[in-house]
Amino acid sequence: ETGVTQSPTHLIKTRGQQVTLRCSSQSGHNTVSWYQQALGQGPQFIFQYYREEENGRGNFPPRFSGLQFPNYSSELNVNALELDDSALYLCASKSPDRNGHNEQFFGPGTRLTVL
Amino acid sequence: AQKVTQAQTEISVVEKEDVTLDCVYETRDTTYYLFWYKQPPSGELVFLIRRNSFDEQNEISGRYSWNFQKSTSSFNFTITASQVVDSAVYFCALSEAGGYQKVTFGTGTKLQVIP
Numbered sequence: 001e002t003g004v005t006q007s008p009t010h011l012i013k014t015r016g017q018q019v020t021l022r023c024s025s026q027s028g029h030n031t032v033s034w035y036q037q038a039l040g041q042g043p044q045f046i047f048q049y050y051r052e053e054e055n056g057r058g059n060f061p062p063r064f065s066g067l068q069f070p071n072y073s074s075e076l077n078v079n080a081l082e083l084d085d086s087a088l089y090l091c092a093s094k095s096p097d098r099n100g101h102n103e104q105f106f107g108p109g110t111r112l113t114v115l
Numbered sequence: 116a117q118k119v120t121q122a123q124t125e126i127s128v129v130e131k132e133d134v135t136l137d138c139v140y141e142t143r144d145t146t147y148y149l150f151w152y153k154q155p156p157s158g159e160l161v162f163l164i165r166r167n168s169f170d171e172q173n174e175i176s177g178r179y180s181w182n183f184q185k186s187t188s189s190f191n192f193t194i195t196a197s198q199v200v201d202s203a204v205y206f207c208a209l210s211e212a213g214g215y216q217k218v219t220f221g222t223g224t225k226l227q228v229i230p
Binding site: 107109111 | 157208221
């Protein structure tokens with residue numbers, strides 16, 4: 001158990017729709033990252049939020065957006081869904097360690113299927 | 116740009132055999148971190164180890180051991196006396212030490228341990 005939860009577990013949407021995925025982190029984890037993992041691939045970094053602001057982004061279009069809330073929860077929003085958005089979406093929260101590197105804890109993921 | 120290569124897509128071994136998972140990385144950073152994660156069928160990424168680029172000592176943890184060789188940019192993972200519960204997809208990953216510490220994953224190696 002990492003203390004990071006995600007909802008829903010599974011989701012089916014149709015092309016063109018919008019979706020919101022949710023993540024709840026451990027208390028004190030002020031950094032959250034989102035990853036997209038297509039079938040048979042490694043996770044790809046989408047973006048990271050620190051203290052409710054985006055501070056890093058991977059190679060994903062603007063229709064991928066996020067929010068981070070003061071209660072250590074966060075959201076990933078995807079607009080105008082495309083078939084290629086079908087993937088496992090992983091949330092990872094971080095807490096600073098003594099060496100200054102953030103230890104990262106992953107949630108179980110949300111499996112999104114776009115039809 | 117950072118890159119992680121796991122050339123072995125799938126490996127099958129018989130229980131109690133030893134198995135080594137290969138990882139080769141590329142980075143321009145002088146300071147970085149290397150990771151191994153395990154992803155069982157449930158989907159959650161399980162952290163196994165983190166290595167600082169300045170620390171080339173090999174590490175052993177129970178049946179797991181890691182061989183970090185900076186000269187060849189490799190960070191290989193060996194499971195001794197494999198067990199069925201070791202069956203999973205294993206990811207090698209690399210993160211920058213500064214900035215927002217984006218994590219770059221390899222494509223994973225699927226390990227099947229046959230009873």
